[in-house]
Amino acid sequence: MKQKLVVIGAGMASGRVLEHLLDADPQAYDITLFNGEARGNYNRIMLSPVLSGDKTYADIVTHDDDWYAANGITCRFGEHVVAIDRAAKKVTGKNGTVSYDKLLIATGSAPFIIPVQGKDLPGVITYRDLDDTNAMIAAAAKGGKAVVIGGGLLGLEAAAGLAERGMDVTVLHLMGHLMERQLDESAGFLLRRDLEKKGVKVICRASTAAILGETHVEAVLLEDKTVLGADLVVMAVGIRPETRLANDAGLTVARGIEVNAQLQTSxxxxxxxGECVEFNNYLFGLVAPLYDQAKVVANSLLGQKDAFVVKELATKLKVTGCDLFSAGDFAEGEGREDIVFRDPARGVYRRLVIEDDALIGAVMYGDTSDSNWFFGLIKDKTEISEMRETLIFGPAYQGGTPLDPLAAVAALPRDAEICGCNGVCKGTIVDAINAGATDLGAVRAVTKASGSCGTCTGLVEQVLAVTLGDDFVLPTSQPMCKCTDMTHEDVRRMIKSQELKSMPAVRQACNWTTPDGCHSCRPALNFYLLADWPLEYADDPQSRFINERKHANIQKDGTFSVVPRMWGGITTPAELRAIADAAEKYMVPTVKVTGGQRIDLLGVKGEDLPSIWADLNAAGMVSGHAYSKGLRTVKTCVGTDHCRFGTQDSTGLGIKLEKTLWGSWTPHKLKLGVSGCPRNCAEATCKDIGIVCVDSGYQISIGGAAGMDVRETELLIQVPTEEEAIAVIKAVTQLYRENAKYLDRIYKWMAKVGLDWITAQVSDLETRTALVDRFELSQSIYRTDPWADHIAKNAETYQPLADLTLEAAE
Incomplete structure (x- = not known):
């Protein structure tokens, strides 16, 4: 017979308990769930995006009515519990009593209200739940002035959201700088500056004396007699554990409900x-320890041994354009030393606190991309003496060679924590990806990574990119990136219609929120400007992905693969000897024939890339661009030279096409195949562009794929001569370059614009000729062998490329 479990409070902590419990043993308990709010569990830490208008309540619901019904949970929402009778083992709500075998109290916390005159006036609210959020949204719809009392996490998120809603917002903070518990004074200054840029006024050392008004709030009076007009006042000065029910029931309560390591009360x-708990003199307000507690509670309810352990915690702020991270102990003290990095122009600040050759605290503002790595060093008490000189620059600079962000992610161990809220490590995410979770939503659904506060989303996407390689694409149904509300298509239309010919011009015209862009938009903008204005725009190597900057494919262990070009799959004994010599000289662990009829040298060290390419270039071999968003391979069969079924010289055509198209940058990788007859030995019908030779000429088809999406090409056009076939392929490539969204393969672009439109463009002789002319112009400017060019400039030293810096966008 099932035991009866009563849960008081449907917050994030109790919701996670129920998930663990039901996953482990759905038949263990008959569950009744009380909640004072008239709704079930939702992601409370995402209330800030709801307030700002970036999300709706529906977007943050964690458990909907169907979930509760499917799991047989009796929901008593909108019903406050008034008493717990421990002797009778009953819980009494406003609508009746229910008995229990086990009881879980998850009453959370209550906002602290400053005991000043006017605190109960209409228009004075707190910021804790959806009802508070809706009240602020309603107030903001009327416009006017808002005063937020409290410059901590909640207060600043409320202020930013109200400012986004159009209110005139002032933040009052009692201390000398914002978020003084998490940030030092320098980081607090940068945060204040960025908030003020968003229109939020900040007054520090401000003590509230009274809230003024008769029937509704009208103003806030400060101790220094300053009067601030206010149509809305938000109290966000702190929280206290909600312990009234536990106190009345005679449980042991100090600041919170005292529990043991199994989360049992007295x-x-x-x-x-959750937030109502006190364990070993600790209180908890961040979601990560609450989720740790939830797992322990579920195991305890099932009779399994487990114990809650207090871990190091990190703080991040969910305000667009104000990226901050704080973890550990950054107070000054004897025997401690600080390492500080400041870049005022970029608004970047880092401070590391070291004690006894270990990192004990970190504060970062403006660039928090390495925060998980630093947090891991703090939690693991890693000995850092050997990396002392480069520590401030993050994981990309450890080992003496600058690496890119993706290289740093690739080098992270499997147990490196990616999502702090849910305790999800890299290995868990990689396993989920390999099992079929190939986009952010699927990873989130399987692992819960990025499913809480969302600040690790970029890092999860980097794990996706490292694991999937070229099969990873950014979501298409969202704005181009966090820097803008515009889609890729919107931005590209602006570039063309307003003749925007530089990244700063684009960012200014499109109201970019970050002055330098980010790892998502910079590669896309670089490509769009390169394709649309080849004469006026100069390629920016800093705005390319790591593979294109390294001119090699990064592997999961941080090494690289090198692929020399073999025109149409044809090679010579001399080239093969050069490859063999290079493999031996640089101790390449794996040499593999690729599906594109080339040879891949896998496991090359980053520092060996210039030298190995110098040797290959000396043998006459150029880069195969196996790393590029551009032409990869032209696969061919032997054609009429050797095959009795061949109708045309497929090998010769493949070589001509490869020599024509190589080095061209395209929205995504581009693969071609040329089959000498309809038997299709070169698999032309699953390529981006495929040519099947027939007796009467050349059938050109497009839109194939053989990766995670398997697609057959569709016939574009048939032409009688090889010359026309080459012209059509140049034209369709240029049409793709000029019109497709960055990181869309041809089949995705084709689905948007229609095959008929593409056919009409390349069939019209005048349009085709113009496209070919623009393609050839672009090729004449940008087609180079990157390693040959680099080695010529650095012939004596073979130093790594100068653009491979920490600042390079990824």
């Missing part, structure tokens, strides 16, 4: 979880 049949 009554062994009553557990507590």
């Amino acid at each position: 009554d062994p049949d009553i557990y507590a979880v």
Whole structure:
């Protein structure tokens, strides 16, 4: 017979308990769930995006009515619990009593209200739940002035959201700088500056004396007699554990409900979880320890041994354009030393606190991309003496050679924590990806990574990019990136219609929120400007992905693969000897024939890339661009030279096409195949562009794929001569370059614009000729062998490329 479990409070902590419990043993308990709010569990830490208008309530619901019904949970929402009778083991709500075998208290916390005159006036609200958020949204719709009392996390998120809604917002903070518990004074200054750029006024050392008004709030009076007009006042000065029910029931309560390591209260049949809990003199306000508690509670309810352990915590702020991270102990003290990096122009600040050759604290503002790595060093108490000189620059500079962000992610161990809220490590995410979770939504659904506060989303995407390689594409249904509300298509239309010919011009015209862009938009903008204005725009190597900057494919262990070009799959004994010599000289662990009829040298060290390419270039071999968003291979069969079924010289045509198209940058990788007859030995019908030779000429088809999406090409056009076939392929490539969204393969672009439109463009002789002319112009400017060009400039030293810096966008 099932035991009866009663849960008081449907917050994030208790919701996670129920998930663990039901996953482990759905038949263990008959569950009744009380909640004072008239709704179930939602992601409370995402209330800030709801307030700012970036999300809706529906977007942040964690458990909907169907979930509760499917799991047989009796929901008593909108019903406050008024008493717990421990002797009778009953819980009394406003609508009746229910008995329990086990009870879980998850009452959370209550906002602290400053005891000043006017605190109960209409228009004075707190910021804790959806009702508070909706009240702020309603107030903001009327416009006017808002005063937020409290410059901590909640206060600043409320202020930013109200400013986004159009209110005139002032933040009052009692201390000398914002978020003084998490940030030092320098980082607090940068945060204040960025908030003020968003229109939020900040007054520090401000003590509230009274809230003024008769029937509704009208103003806030400060101790220094300053009067600030206010149509809305938000109290966000702190929280306290909600312990009234536990106190009334006679449980042991100090600041919070005291629990042991199994989250049991002083009554062994009553557990507590979340912000209402006190454990070993600690209180908890961040979601990560609450989720740790939830797992322990679920295991304890099932009779399994487990114990809650207090871990190091990190703080991040969910305000667009204000990226900050704080973890550990950054107070000054004897025997401690600080390492500080400041870049005022970029608004970047880092401070590391070291004690006894270990990192004990970190504060970062403006660039928090390495925060998980630093947090891992703090948690693991890693000995850092050997990396002392380069520590401030993050994981990309450890080992003496600058690496790119993706290289740093690739080098992270499997147990490196990626999502702090949910305790998800890299290995868990990689396993989920390999099992079929190939986009952010699928990874989130399987692992919960990035499913809480969302600040690790970029890092999860980097794990996706490292694991999937070229099969990873950014989401298409969202804005181009966090820097703008515009889609790729919107931005590209602006570039063409307003003749925008530089990244700063694009960012200014499109109201970019970050002055330098980010790792998502910079490669896309670089490509769009390169394709649309080849004469006026100069390629920016800093705005390319790591593979294109390294001119090699990064592997999961941080090494690289080198692929020399073999025109049409044809090679010579001399080239093969050069490859063999290079493989031996640089101790290449794996030499593999690729599906594109080339040879791949896998496992090359980053520092060996210039030298190995110098040797290959000396043998007459150029880069195969196996790393590029551009032409990869032209696969061919032997054609009429050797095959009795061949109708045309497929090998010769493949070589001509490869020599024509190589080095061209395209929205995504481009693969071609030329089959000498309809038997299709070169697999032309699953390429981006495929040519099948027939007796009457050349059938050109497009839109194939043989990766995660398997697609057959569709016939574009048939032409009688090889010359026309080459012209059509140049034209369709240029049409793709000029019109497709960055990181869309041809089949995705074709689905948007229609095959008929593409056919009409390349069939019209005048349009085709113009496209060919523009393609050839672009090729004459940008087609180079990157390693040959680099080695010519660095012939004596073979130093790594100068653009491979930490600042390079990824």
